[in-house]
Amino acid sequence: MRIYLDHNATTPMDPLVADRVAQAMREVWGNASSVHYFGQQAKAALDEARGAVAALLGADPSEIVFTCGGTESDNIAIRGAADALEPTGRKHLITTAIEHEAVLNTMKALGRRGWRVTTLPVDASGIVSPDRLREAITDDTALVSVMHANNEIGTMQPVAELAAIAHEHGALVHTDAVQTAGKVPVDVRALGVDLLSIAGHKFYGPKGTGALWIRRGVRLVPPMTGGKQERNRRAGTENVPALAGLGVAADVAGRKLAAEGARLAALRDRLEAGVLAGVAGAERNGAAGPRVPNTSNISIERVESESLLIGLDLAGIAVSSGSACSSGTLEPSHVLKAMGLPHVRTLGSIRFSLGASNTDAEIDRVIETLPPLVEKLRSLTTVGGRK
């Protein structure tokens, strides 16, 4: 049996979600903008989903804009805010060094268009200090974007505190909550932000679905032009069946949140303790807490993550090194680099991210499998005798 420990990359659809998507694909095929019966069916499905997503986030349904995922939500938030605020003369953006590429590369793109972009550092535990934001922010700052929890190491940022600082200077605040929605309670009011991104496939919803929460009163200039869907904030005919599935996923996640979070935290802690005890030269990356309950990032000395990943996969254990989006390169993780980890420690990092399917027995198997694999990788010498 294969063991899946890469839930931060994506999750399988919950069977209830898959059923809803399949049913809606057959039956709810109308265009949600249409006046007639078929359109009304589609609109009703969207409304239901919007309500569920809003409930998961403590938001009002009218504030939820459906998108095709986290990357699109981030782009609408950041580009939309930048374009809306450009006429005010604010020309400064702030983000952090450990953001997902959806944020980092969007900021870079705006930087090339003349925006001044400040990238806040993180400390060795992977957390942004409010002091760094206080130093960087000015009354010129248009937007501060800080992720809620990091996808690679799971650490949670003090978003509420950062948001309060940003608001003192009149800046908007966006948070990428892709790795927290459905894993820990996310309440947009408690966070005090203005914009918040989520992605359906990270919490057992369909791929190609996401949402951007836009606090009422916040004006964005949507980067994509087209029809008036989603209250003029996201053009294009809505993918109703998938979004109906997103609604179910949000509903299920909300109901399971507390119990599942505690269960995963216990499993994760046992896995982490087992690996750290069983593998010489293994160290956890990032603070033990605050952290999403399912994530553990561990560096293992004198092995390369690529070899480790393949070895584990051949043993039926699916993990990743850092972000799935950066596979195919040997560039050390920008997150671990930003934390100031020595280069050698960034090379052998693996991320375990747990989820609904994982059991105690699976964790035992990982704890048993890893140490001998690491030893074997470390013992290799080139057959040609060149090394």
Place this chain on the structure above:
Amino acid sequence: MRIVVAMSGGVDSSVAAALLAEQGHDVIGVSMQLYPSTRDGDNAVARSGQATRADDDGTQRWGTCCTIDDLYDARRVAATLGIPHYIVNFESQFGEHVVSNFVREYVAGRTPIPCSHCNSDLKFAELLDRATAYDAEQLATGHYARIERDADGRYHLHRGADTSKDQTYFLFSLTQAQLARAAFPVGHLDKNTVRAHAHRLNLRVASKPDSQEICFVPDGDYAAFVERQAPEATRGGTVISAEGRVLGTHGGVHRFTIGQRKGLGLSSSEPLYVLAIKPDTAQVVVGPRDALGRTHLTASEVNWVSGAAALDWRTVSAQIRHRHDAAPARVRATGDGRAEVEFDAPQTAVTPGQAVVFYDGDELLGGGWID
């Protein structure tokens, strides 16, 4: 048995993987990523098959083989075969073992063979290590070559059954330890049969053209590549006759190979060829074609594949280029991993940096680098 197949995305290694899988082996496809695929921090993906160029951030992008498209071909073939497939990133190892050697050799006035280094220092070294780590007994490639094991347990390397596709020339430096773990599943087939297998199995690469140029210099302009890689090491010099008369100037010894006629920039009543390259003085010596013939050469880093060095003169056929008909010769080891070769008849363009490889019939006895 578990076998790792080095899949380049070409038809030969694809069929190698397919045949092993059909035989019921536990096959794992692995493709080596040898060049950067994307620019840091941006979404600009390198277009494959493109002329070598430096991007505005200074990174180089190369490739006609093992490009991202080729890796995707390999991945899709693996999916068709239902075998696992991994892309391993060997950019730094490739740069270290293959590209830097290539550049160094050209700058030194020699004409290198990167494929040999890729085989002995990368595939049957680093990649074989990975195979070991994954409990694979063998590493298979799509080379046209055959391995035979004798009664004493020694491994012998023979030309591929399709002699027009034979690749043993590039494998001369494999050791017994490497051969013990190597498998060449298409070595006993001819190319048409390999393509027929690919068609039979509906592999998307069945009609894909063979790769021709050196993979990391897709436009074939080695000189420009060397200049980009080592701008500080290239300098102009003079073209001289065998008697030392200056006939012209040139842009660097790395632009020449022994026997070259084109690109000398000389006007002369008779065709002139590069006879010798003198990197220390940046001189290129030219002369008539009949001055290109040589019967004697020495070689270093000689590998005697099946163990026994020829201490006394041994009659062989010796090959001095991939596209050279092996010619009757005698060879003997002269100590320190060196050997000398005496051809029965003069051979045209004995080129330092190329390999001289000795055969007895179709068995590759050994080979080394021409001094």
